[in-house]
Structures are given as structure tokens and as C-alpha cells.
Amino acid sequence: MSAGRAADPTRQAAATGTQTALLERRKTALQLEIARAAVTLFTAQGVARTTGEQIAQAVGISSRTLWRHFPSKEGCVRPLLTSGLDSAVDALGDWPADVSLVDYLDSLRQRQVLPTPEPAVLQLLQLACSDPALRPVWLQAHDDALDILAGLLARRSGQVRDALPVQVHAAILNSALRIGAEDFVLRSAQDPRALPQHLLAALRIASDSLPY
Structure with a gap:
């Protein structure tokens, strides 16, 4: 029993590491999707006429989520x-x-x-x-x-x-x-x-x- 308990933290750490890596990959993928959408909009209508809300809408996320990832529309x-x-x-x-x-x-x-x-x-x-x-x-x-x-x-x-x-x-x-x-x-x-x-x-x- 004690041996099983001793192994639990190791398994938990491995699971946490896997979950963290998965979340990081998802974050990277979302940021690249946002970047591509921003470039498409900037090219079509110019940077000045593009809003963060439009970029978020193109990706299918909320403006709040967009601003969690980037401080400005240009930074997208x-x-x-x-x-x-x-x-x-x-x-x-x-x-x-x-x-x-x-x-x-x-x-x-x-x-x-x-x-x-x-x-x-x-x-x-x-x-x-x-x-x-x-x-x-x-x-x-x-x-x-x-x-x-x-x-x-x-x-x-x-x-x-x-x-x-x-x-x-x-x-x-x-x-x-x-x-x-x-x-x-x-x-x-x-x-x-x-x-x-x-x-x-x-x-x-x-x-x-x-x-x-």
C-alpha cells in the first residue's frame, strides 16, 4: 500500500506535465490562428480600419479572450x-x-x-x-x-x-x-x-x- 502511495506523486506529476504541454500546444495553435486572421483583415481593409473585435469574430472567440493573448491588435x-x-x-x-x-x-x-x-x-x-x-x-x-x-x-x-x-x-x-x-x-x-x-x-x- 505504501509503495502504491509513493508512486502516486510521480504519476500525478507526469499527468500534470502532459496536460501543461497540451494546453501550451493549444495556446500556440490559437495564437497562430489569431495571427492569420489579423493578417487577412489587415490586408483586406488596412490596420487602422480593423478592430480587435473583428479579429476575434473571425476566429470565433470573444474579445476578452483575444486581449488575454495580445495587448493590442497590432501585436496579434x-x-x-x-x-x-x-x-x-x-x-x-x-x-x-x-x-x-x-x-x-x-x-x-x-x-x-x-x-x-x-x-x-x-x-x-x-x-x-x-x-x-x-x-x-x-x-x-x-x-x-x-x-x-x-x-x-x-x-x-x-x-x-x-x-x-x-x-x-x-x-x-x-x-x-x-x-x-x-x-x-x-x-x-x-x-x-x-x-x-x-x-x-x-x-x-x-x-x-x-x-x-
């Missing part, structure tokens, strides 16, 4: 900007020591390990480049990514995250990704499958003088 698009970064960071966990960053990312692209950006992402990039209301969200997403890139480069170089070279190199690569995406959109490119190659070209230019 953030998940589409960060999902690609999350995938890239996960893939870089296996970055070989004898391969450059750009070459490794290019090999992932050729092997189709990195997901192709969905059309909504391209629509969002076009909006972020043209609508001043979404520009701060786009820039903030890149600012948030800076610390993640610094962590990756710190592990790669054996330096601490806040070392000046690591911070500068991370900023260079981060800016290259942002400028590459904006350049892709400004050239009126319509195929999301071509975006990764354009970003890699920008990274290659930036990394020519970097030790990665």
Missing part, C-alpha cells in the same frame, strides 16, 4: 514573426563545429528541414514594410531575437553571451535577416519558397567577415 501578428525563428533555433542545435552558419542553414534549406514560410508570413512582411502601425511589431520581434542569436554564437565561440564580439556579431546577423526579408518584399517577390534563399544571401554577405 507576432506569432507569425516568431514561429520561423523558433524552427531555425531548434535546427541550429545540431550545427556542426566545422561548418559555417550560412552553409549549415543552406544545407537545411536544401534538405527541406526548415519549413517554407506560409503565404500569410509574406503578406505580413509586406504590411510591416508599408504600414507604420506594424513597423514597431516587426522591429520588436527582431530585437527580441537578438538575445537568442547571441546565445547561439556564444555557445559556438565559447564566449559569454554578453561579450562585446558576440553582441556585435549577433546584431550584424540579425540586421542581415531583417534587411534581407525587407529587400525580398520590396522586390515584389510573391513566392514564399524563395524567401529562405534570399535571407541566406543576406546572411552570406554579413558573415563574410565573421568567424562563423
